Amino acid sequence: MEVKVLKDILETNDNIAAANAAKFKENNVAVLNFMSSPGAGKTTLVIKTLEAMKRAGIPLAVIDGDIASSVDADRVAAFGVPAVQINTGGACHLDANMIRNGLDKVDLASIRLLIIENVGNLVCPAEFKLGEHKKVMLLSVTEGDDKPHKYPLMFSEADALVINKIDLIGSTNFDMEGFQKTIREMNPDVEMFIVSCTSGEGLEAWDEWVVKQVRELTG
Amino acid sequence: MEVKVLKDILETNDNIAAANAAKFKENNVAVLNFMSSPGAGKTTLVIKTLEAMKRAGIPLAVIDGDIASSVDADRVAAFGVPAVQINTGGACHLDANMIRNGLDKVDLASIRLLIIENVGNLVCPAEFKLGEHKKVMLLSVTEGDDKPHKYPLMFSEADALVINKIDLIGSTNFDMEGFQKTIREMNPDVEMFIVSCTSGEGLEAWDEWVVKQVRELTG
Numbered sequence: 001m002e003v004k005v006l007k008d009i010l011e012t013n014d015n016i017a018a019a020n021a022a023k024f025k026e027n028n029v030a031v032l033n034f035m036s037s038p039g040a041g042k043t044t045l046v047i048k049t050l051e052a053m054k055r056a057g058i059p060l061a062v063i064d065g066d067i068a069s070s071v072d073a074d075r076v077a078a079f080g081v082p083a084v085q086i087n088t089g090g091a092c093h094l095d096a097n098m099i100r101n102g103l104d105k106v107d108l109a110s111i112r113l114l115i116i117e118n119v120g121n122l123v124c125p126a127e128f129k130l131g132e133h134k135k136v137m138l139l140s141v142t143e144g145d146d147k148p149h150k151y152p153l154m155f156s157e158a159d160a161l162v163i164n165k166i167d168l169i170g171s172t173n174f175d176m177e178g179f180q181k182t183i184r185e186m187n188p189d190v191e192m193f194i195v196s197c198t199s200g201e202g203l204e205a206w207d208e209w210v211v212k213q214v215r216e217l218t219g
Numbered sequence: 220m221e222v223k224v225l226k227d228i229l230e231t232n233d234n235i236a237a238a239n240a241a242k243f244k245e246n247n248v249a250v251l252n253f254m255s256s257p258g259a260g261k262t263t264l265v266i267k268t269l270e271a272m273k274r275a276g277i278p279l280a281v282i283d284g285d286i287a288s289s290v291d292a293d294r295v296a297a298f299g300v301p302a303v304q305i306n307t308g309g310a311c312h313l314d315a316n317m318i319r320n321g322l323d324k325v326d327l328a329s330i331r332l333l334i335i336e337n338v339g340n341l342v343c344p345a346e347f348k349l350g351e352h353k354k355v356m357l358l359s360v361t362e363g364d365d366k367p368h369k370y371p372l373m374f375s376e377a378d379a380l381v382i383n384k385i386d387l388i389g390s391t392n393f394d395m396e397g398f399q400k401t402i403r404e405m406n407p408d409v410e411m412f413i414v415s416c417t418s419g420e421g422l423e424a425w426d427e428w429v430v431k432q433v434r435e436l437t438g
Contacts, residue, residue: 037256037257037258037339037362038256038341038362038366038369038370039256039359039361039362039363039366040362066369067342067369067370067371067372068368068369068370068371069368069369071365071368071369072369090342090346090372091342092311092340092342092343119342120256120341120369120370121311121340121341121342122257122339122340123286123309123310123311123338123340124311127309140258140361142258142359142361142384142387143256143257143258143259144258146290147257147258149287149288149290150257150285150286150287150288150290150291150339151257151286151287151339152286152287153286153309165361167390168361168387168390171386171387171390
């Protein structure tokens with residue numbers, strides 16, 4: 001009985017996600033869904049990415065999801081980029097219906113890239129499609145290299161994995177080689193980027209990947 | 220309708236949690252529920268705590284919750300402490316029924332402290348009572364000082380807040396004074412500990428607090 005209810009919820013979510021995807025296609029907008037633990041650096045990566053998109057002449061908007069507060073959207077809006085904050089009011093993930101409602105506040109015709117910053121959580125965000133083209137996952141090295149075993153769905157579904165806070169790796173026991181081997185076994189096609197959003201190290205390859213996604217997805 | 224379903228789920232959980240609490244009382248066992256983001260250092264704090272309990276002559280057991288894997292329980296069992304791993308099979312939190320089932324594998328009569336290590340998640344674990352006496356929350360400084368605004372329930376319900384990875388604070392922009400002020404406003408009674416589970420800094424006060432809980436709760 002409980003399982004049935006969950007199935008219905010997910011099916012409805014998938015239908016709304018498909019409608020969102022159709023709307024993105026109609027408006028020629030590429031959509032990335034950023035997911036990570038709390039504090040892995042999603043908002044900082046968003047800000048680095050919007051600076052790169054400015055340089056590349058790609059107009060974008062951001063939808064930020066959080067349980068409460070508008071801390072993240074405020075940080076993004078300070079850069080002159082349209083930002084919509086969704087407060088989930090307790091839910092630990094964004095769902096397709098929240099995005100559908102949030103889209104009322106986004107002028108899709110004027111952008112080519114939409115970044116959705118999900119609620120900080122390695123579990124449920126991976127289960128709810130939003131209509132996005134690509135799932136981007138961040139992991140900071142300070143979280144430890146054992147996370148793929150504990151949160152396998154998130155790591156196996158990501159299209160891109162940004163390994164952040166590389167400037168701090170010397171203070172951790174993070175085994176980069178072993179970690180990357182584990183990821184390759186779980187998810188052979190994922191693109192990996194090793195970066196520090198603080199020092200800027202490694203961000204060039206990431207920026208190029210985002211530009212490539214926008215060009216390929218929006219023609 | 221959806222709200223009603225959620226209410227029923229939470230009420231049932233509360234009933235089972237009350238039964239767990241009665242069982243803990245009957246067996247004279249103090250119970251701490253450890254919660255944090257993935258990678259904040261819960262398992263390492265558990266290991267530091269079990270070493271301190273050995274020194275204090277307090278027998279304990281650990282229940283570890285994770286979506287998948289037995290990485291955490293394996294780490295604990297290596298120290299000769301009874302450890303039970305609960306795999307939630309997708310659920311982003313432990314609930315009272317999972318603990319009730321896990322208790323079948325714990326010899327409560329032989330211990331005075333049970334540590335429950337929840338799934339790494341700052342959202343739903345705060346909503347599900349397990350029957351524990353105290354909620355212990357960890358935050359690592361590498362996650363950033365803006366987390367209380369984004370995850371207010373967890374921070375306002377904690378009985379103890381362990382601020383971990385203080386050895387890395389020099390590489391972050393974490394504002395400890397501002398953070399502690401925010402916490403005091405949200406949760407005036409919380410006990411705060413600033414520690415590094417790696418260097419051992421600050422753990423003495425934490426160890427004393429745990430011993431005090433066991434003495435007060437188990438008489």
